[in-house]
Amino acid sequence: MSSLADGEWHRLHPATPLLRGGIFVFAAIGFILANLRERVLDVVFGIPVGSADPLEEIYRRGSVGWALLAVAGALVVILIAFSLSWRAHTFRVNDEIVEVRSGIVFRSNRKARLDRIQGVNIERPLIPRLFGAAKLEVSVAGQDANVPLAYLGSARADELRRDILRLASGARRPAAESVEPAREPGEGPSEPGVTVGGFARDRVVEFLAPELDPDAAPPESVVRIPPARLFGSIVLSGFTVFLLVGVIALAVGGAIGSSGWLPIAIVPALIGSAGYFLSRLTRSLRFSIAGTPDGVRVGFGLLSTSNETLPPGRVHAIGISQPLLWRPFGWWQVRINKAGRSVSQGAAGEAGTTVLPVGTAADVARVLELILPGYTGEEQGAVIESGMHSRGGSDGFINAPRRAAWLRPFSWRRTGYTLSAGAVVLRRGIVSRELILVPLARLQSVRIDQGPVRRMLGLASARLHTVAGPVSASLAVVDAEEAVRLFEAVAAGAVSCATSDTSHRWNHPTGVFE
Amino acid sequence: MPDQSGRLDLAAGAGWQRVSPRYVVVEIVGTIVGGLLACAAAAALWLMFEFQWALYAGAGVAVIALVTLILEPRRVRSIGYQLRQDDLLFRRGIMFQRFVAVPYGRMQLVDITRGPVARWLGLADLKLVTAAATTGVAIPGLTEEDAESLRDRLVDLAESRRAGL
Numbered sequence: 001m002s003s004l005a006d007g008e009w010h011r012l013h014p015a016t017p018l019l020r021g022g023i024f025v026f027a028a029i030g031f032i033l034a035n036l037r038e039r040v041l042d043v044v045f046g047i048p049v050g051s052a053d054p055l056e057e058i059y060r061r062g063s064v065g066w067a068l069l070a071v072a073g074a075l076v077v078i079l080i081a082f083s084l085s086w087r088a089h090t091f092r093v094n095d096e097i098v099e100v101r102s103g104i105v106f107r108s109n110r111k112a113r114l115d116r117i118q119g120v121n122i123e124r125p126l127i128p129r130l131f132g133a134a135k136l137e138v139s140v141a142g143q144d145a146n147v148p149l150a151y152l153g154s155a156r157a158d159e160l161r162r163d164i165l166r167l168a169s170g171a172r173r174p175a176a177e178s179v180e181p182a183r184e185p186g187e188g189p190s191e192p193g194v195t196v197g198g199f200a201r202d203r204v205v206e207f208l209a210p211e212l213d214p215d216a217a218p219p220e221s222v223v224r225i226p227p228a229r230l231f232g233s234i235v236l237s238g239f240t241v242f243l244l245v246g247v248i249a250l251a252v253g254g255a256i257g258s259s260g261w262l263p264i265a266i267v268p269a270l271i272g273s274a275g276y277f278l279s280r281l282t283r284s285l286r287f288s289i290a291g292t293p294d295g296v297r298v299g300f301g302l303l304s305t306s307n308e309t310l311p312p313g314r315v316h317a318i319g320i321s322q323p324l325l326w327r328p329f330g331w332w333q334v335r336i337n338k339a340g341r342s343v344s345q346g347a348a349g350e351a352g353t354t355v356l357p358v359g360t361a362a363d364v365a366r367v368l369e370l371i372l373p374g375y376t377g378e379e380q381g382a383v384i385e386s387g388m389h390s391r392g393g394s395d396g397f398i399n400a401p402r403r404a405a406w407l408r409p410f411s412w413r414r415t416g417y418t419l420s421a422g423a424v425v426l427r428r429g430i431v432s433r434e435l436i437l438v439p440l441a442r443l444q445s446v447r448i449d450q451g452p453v454r455r456m457l458g459l460a461s462a463r464l465h466t467v468a469g470p471v472s473a474s475l476a477v478v479d480a481e482e483a484v485r486l487f488e489a490v491a492a493g494a495v496s497c498a499t500s501d502t503s504h505r506w507n508h509p510t511g512v513f514e
Numbered sequence: 515m516p517d518q519s520g521r522l523d524l525a526a527g528a529g530w531q532r533v534s535p536r537y538v539v540v541e542i543v544g545t546i547v548g549g550l551l552a553c554a555a556a557a558a559l560w561l562m563f564e565f566q567w568a569l570y571a572g573a574g575v576a577v578i579a580l581v582t583l584i585l586e587p588r589r590v591r592s593i594g595y596q597l598r599q600d601d602l603l604f605r606r607g608i609m610f611q612r613f614v615a616v617p618y619g620r621m622q623l624v625d626i627t628r629g630p631v632a633r634w635l636g637l638a639d640l641k642l643v644t645a646a647a648t649t650g651v652a653i654p655g656l657t658e659e660d661a662e663s664l665r666d667r668l669v670d671l672a673e674s675r676r677a678g679l
Binding site for chain 2: 141443444445446447448449450451452455460463466467480483484487488490491494495498499
């Protein structure tokens with residue numbers, strides 16, 4: 001089996017048109033079946049049915065033959081159109097670019113430079129997954145700047161990702177076939193399964209297979225989330241509190257006044273929130289994160305799965321947070337800002353930036369080790385520890401002075417920053433604790449502000465600009481002199497770290513492309 | 515040199531480049547036009563629908579616009595930038611002070627825009643865009659030659675210090 005990343009043009013999985021139009025095909029089949037049911041009842045059991053049904057009408061007029069011919073003609077036209085569009089949709093991967101050509105009437109051609117890759121995502125929505133197909137998406141920085149390859153054979157998608165990342169890393173050739181995982185005999189992903197039984201068995205094996213290839217990831221670095229903890233974390237969220245308050249308010253309102261409208265208000269809300277909980281649960285189930293030679297791999301999803309590899313140096317900011325309700329259990333969440341973003345995730349898009357939905361402090365340390373390598377020393381461990389748990393005071397952070405209590409009456413003790421090992425660490429929040437790490441090599445710019453109120457108090461606010469994402473790296477109160485010191489240190493550090501940073505060509509000996 | 519008032523002051527206080535004094539005119543025209551439009555809207559609301567609050571709101575806008583007009587020259591004088599060894603430093607504001615540092619290697623593009631009044635005065639605005647949407651550094655009121663030479667200079671600097679994203 002040759003590699004897909006050999007610089008030649010390749011086509012997508014032959015079933016692509018069917019899978020892309022999956023929902024419509026199923027709807028059409030459903031419609032036909034619903035109509036045929038009455039037909040079948042009539043023929044088999046002799047039960048007469050009403051004549052409002054169009055199929056019935058056709059039958060009555062004796063034009064079954066013409067109708068079948070028309071349907072067959074339409075099918076043939078559709079099949080030809082699909083296969084033409086499939087033939088026109090080709091892609092290639094060489095040492096420098098990923099390129100996709102598509103379209104017959106309206107042609108399009110998209111290239112992405114390999115050294116600009118921000119991540120490679122393999123998505124397997126439920127139906128394509130049942131057919132052993134996967135969607136591979138190469139994301140580069142920018143809105144809607146992704147290169148999607150939908151669909152590829154499941155195993156080939158994994159292989160192609162490995163090759164793309166290896167090429168992007170600065171190594172010039174795809175590695176030899178030695179990494180080939182041991183497969184059951186008889187399976188060639190290009191023509192899956194010889195018999196129907198073999199096909200089904202392959203699919204079942206693939207469906208139940210762990211999200212991470214155990215060969216590709218060192219198993220000890222994987223964080224596992226027990227389902228009970230995941231369930232607890234979702235139940236103990238701010239949304240639940242909001243929901244409870246709403247329900248109590250409604251109940252009180254109902255008890256006092258007339259309650260004719262009450263069910264109308266509550267039932268849709270309940271259905272909606274049940275859907276919300278369920279989608280969060282299925283999205284986060286089977287979550288896994290692991291380090292591979294070519295980056296951090298984050299996977300999640302129970303039925304529709306998604307599995308993204310972030311090459312080193314693609315994380316622009318890291319936010320570790322703990323809502324109040326999670327504190328008794330010692331649970332934390334880790335989210336990141338990254339430049340590439342997958343458009344196709346829809347409502348679940350948030351999950352693409354969550355690298356740890358819920359975990360203990362030990363899990364957080366393990367995840368940090370993966371996404372911020374080089375931040376693992378004794379001193380850094382202490383910084384993270386006090387950043388997460390300390391209540392303030394002299395704990396290695398440069399904290400806001402007491403007069404900041406005018407602006408942040410509860411959290412001023414914990415509001416502070418420190419710089420270590422090429423990253424700025426910001427800490428804030430007492431009710432909902434937050435710790436933000438910004439690698440200086442990824443920082444875009446830095447800003448300090450001072451309005452009249454802060455000037456009277458001798459304070460300032462600071463903000464580190466990174467690419468857009470869920471983590472906002474800002475400090476609301478800092479001592480004015482410290483703010484200037486922070487500004488100077490960060491500005492100088494950003495320059496020196498950016499020049500010495502080579503992680504965007506992580507396997508290349510000099511880190512320089514060409 | 516941090517003084518007793520707690521003002522922000524960077525150590526590199528000397529080398530600030532100022533923008534053209536003519537930029538005051540642009541700001542004044544903008545403030546007058548904005549103020550007049552707001553006052554006209556308030557007056558219309560008051561005359562047509564007899565909303566009493568519109569009158570107070572209009573008066574408030576007029577007062578704010580007047581104060582802004584008086585402070586305008588000082589505000590324009592507070593705008594400054596500095597080309598340091600490896601980054602560009604930008605400052606503006608008296609009441610609301612702001613300092614931003616943008617490393618040259620982080621600039622994605624440099625934009626020159628000219629409004630109608632600024633064009634009449636021969637001025638242009640220079641905008642720096644990084645991968646972070648929030649950076650938002652715009653140096654207003656440069657003479658057109660300055661803007662263009664600064665743009666070329668910045669593009670050169672950015673090119674020589676390019677460093678991924």
